[in-house]
Amino acid sequence: MSFTIVTDSCCNLPEPLIEQYDLRIIPLMFHAEGKEYLGYSKGNPLDLQQFYAMMRRKVHVMTSSASPQHCQEIFQAALQQGDDLLYIGFSSGLSASYDTAASVLLQLAEAYPSQRVFAVDSLCAALGEGLLVTYAARMREKGADIEEVYSWLLDNRLHLCHWFTVDDLFFLHRGGRVSKAAAIVGSMVGIKPVLHVDNDGHLIMKSKVRGRKASLDALVQKMAELASEPGKQTVYIVHGDCEADAKYVADAVKARFGVKDILIQCLDPVIGSHSGPGTVALFFMGRER
Numbered sequence: 646m647s648f649t650i651v652t653d654s655c656c657n658l659p660e661p662l663i664e665q666y667d668l669r670i671i672p673l674m675f676h677a678e679g680k681e682y683l684g685y686s687k688g689n690p691l692d693l694q695q696f697y698a699m700m701r702r703k704v705h706v707m708t709s710s711a712s713p714q715h716c717q718e719i720f721q722a723a724l725q726q727g728d729d730l731l732y733i734g735f736s737s738g739l740s741a742s743y744d745t746a747a748s749v750l751l752q753l754a755e756a757y758p759s760q761r762v763f764a765v766d767s768l769c770a771a772l773g774e775g776l777l778v779t780y781a782a783r784m785r786e787k788g789a790d791i792e793e794v795y796s797w798l799l800d801n802r803l804h805l806c807h808w809f810t811v812d813d814l815f816f817l818h819r820g821g822r823v824s825k826a827a828a829i830v831g832s833m834v835g836i837k838p839v840l841h842v843d844n845d846g847h848l849i850m851k852s853k854v855r856g857r858k859a860s861l862d863a864l865v866q867k868m869a870e871l872a873s874e875p876g877k878q879t880v881y882i883v884h885g886d887c888e889a890d891a892k893y894v895a896d897a898v899k900a901r902f903g904v905k906d907i908l909i910q911c912l913d914p915v916i917g918s919h920s921g922p923g924t925v926a927l928f929f930m931g932r933e934r
Contacts, residue, residue: 648729648761648791650782651719653711653742654684655735656775657883657913663687666782669719673735673742673915674709684915693911697886697922703815706918711735711742716749724753729761729791733778733798737766738846763795765802768846771916772881772908773807773928779879806931807842808867810860812887812923814838839863844934861890864927865897871931875902878929883912885924894927 652658653671663670672683677699682691700706723730732750734743747764754762767774777798784794811817817838837860839852854860868875880898884891891909898904912924 647785647788648731648794649723649726650778650785651723651730651732652774652778653735653746654913655740655742655770655915656733656778657771657910657916658775658778659908659910660687660690662775662779662908666779666786668778668782669723671711671715671719671742671746673711673740675914675918676707676709677704677918682914684913691914693914693917694886696914697917700816700885700918700922706914708915708918710740711745713745713749716746717753720746720750720753724757724760724762727760730763731781731791731794732762732764733767733774733781734764735774736768736770736842736846738768738842739770739848743767761791763791765795765798766846767798767805768802768842768844769805770807770842770846770848771912771926771928772883772910773805773842773926775910776879776881776928776930777802777805779881801930803844803934804873804930804932806867806871806929806934807926808839808864808928809841809920809924809926810837810839810864811885811920812837812857813921816919816921839867841867841934857890861894861925862897864894864925865901868898868927868929868931869901871933872902872929873932875929876904878904879906879908880904881908881910881928883910883924883926883928885912885917885920885922887923887925890923890925894925898927
């Protein structure tokens with residue numbers, strides 16, 4: 646490896662890809678029913694079905710950004726090996742984790758002046774962040790230099806499209822994304838929001854449709870409108886314990902665009918606690934977000 650890539654648990658990548666690309670993962674944390682959990686611990690997968698069952702009971706879940714201690718441990722381990730280091734972090738528009746990690750990395754860089762150190766605010770979330778990390782890792786595999794990868798990330802992060810929907814507006818209301826009245830009325834009449842992550846890395850509601858199937862179809866339609874060369878892309882999909890709906894979107898993407906490389910993954914708890922069970926998100930590269 647020409648350099649080490651560090652990201653965080655909100656990248657939502659499965660363990661086999663983390664191993665394949667030799668990634669280092671900074672864990673974010675969540676708290677529920679008096680217990681604290683790491684968003685990622687190597688070799689110790691979370692029981693996501695149990696987590697979403699808890700969410701359906703409307704258990705209150707609190708999340709924490711990356712700790713300076715975890716950041717320092719992971720960064721320093723790579724730097725002590727003499728590696729150059731590229732950190733790709735969860736959107737600063739959604740968490741303080743990037744700012745925390747970048748600050749720690751800046752301090753450490755002073756102690757390792759002979760090594761190149763770069764930090765990238767992905768402005769992405771979940772497998773959107775994960776897809777950006779995947780592209781960086783693939784470039785490294787092909788021999789790209791750390792500065793080439795860093796420049797590519799800055800040039801392309803705002804082409805990483807995030808489009809998603811949720812099944813229950815309660816969780817967006819609890820997180821302050823929609824009003825109580827909108828959540829109640831929307832739930833009564835079957836209104837489903839269509840959301841995305843904007844150029845500042847913030848979660849934005851773009852439209853509303855009636856019915857679950859219409860909301861899933863809307864994600865695929867956004868890909869039709871925005872994707873660049875969709876048939877040649879890698880596409881990632883996450884779901885909040887609703888795999889059948891994620892497969893519905895995947896099948897539609899395959900049929901409509903001829904996409905062959907699709908990853909479906911259950912949404913990690915740190916993000917899933919804010920969007921809730923029934924979340925489905927589609928990630929792809931587009932002309933714009």
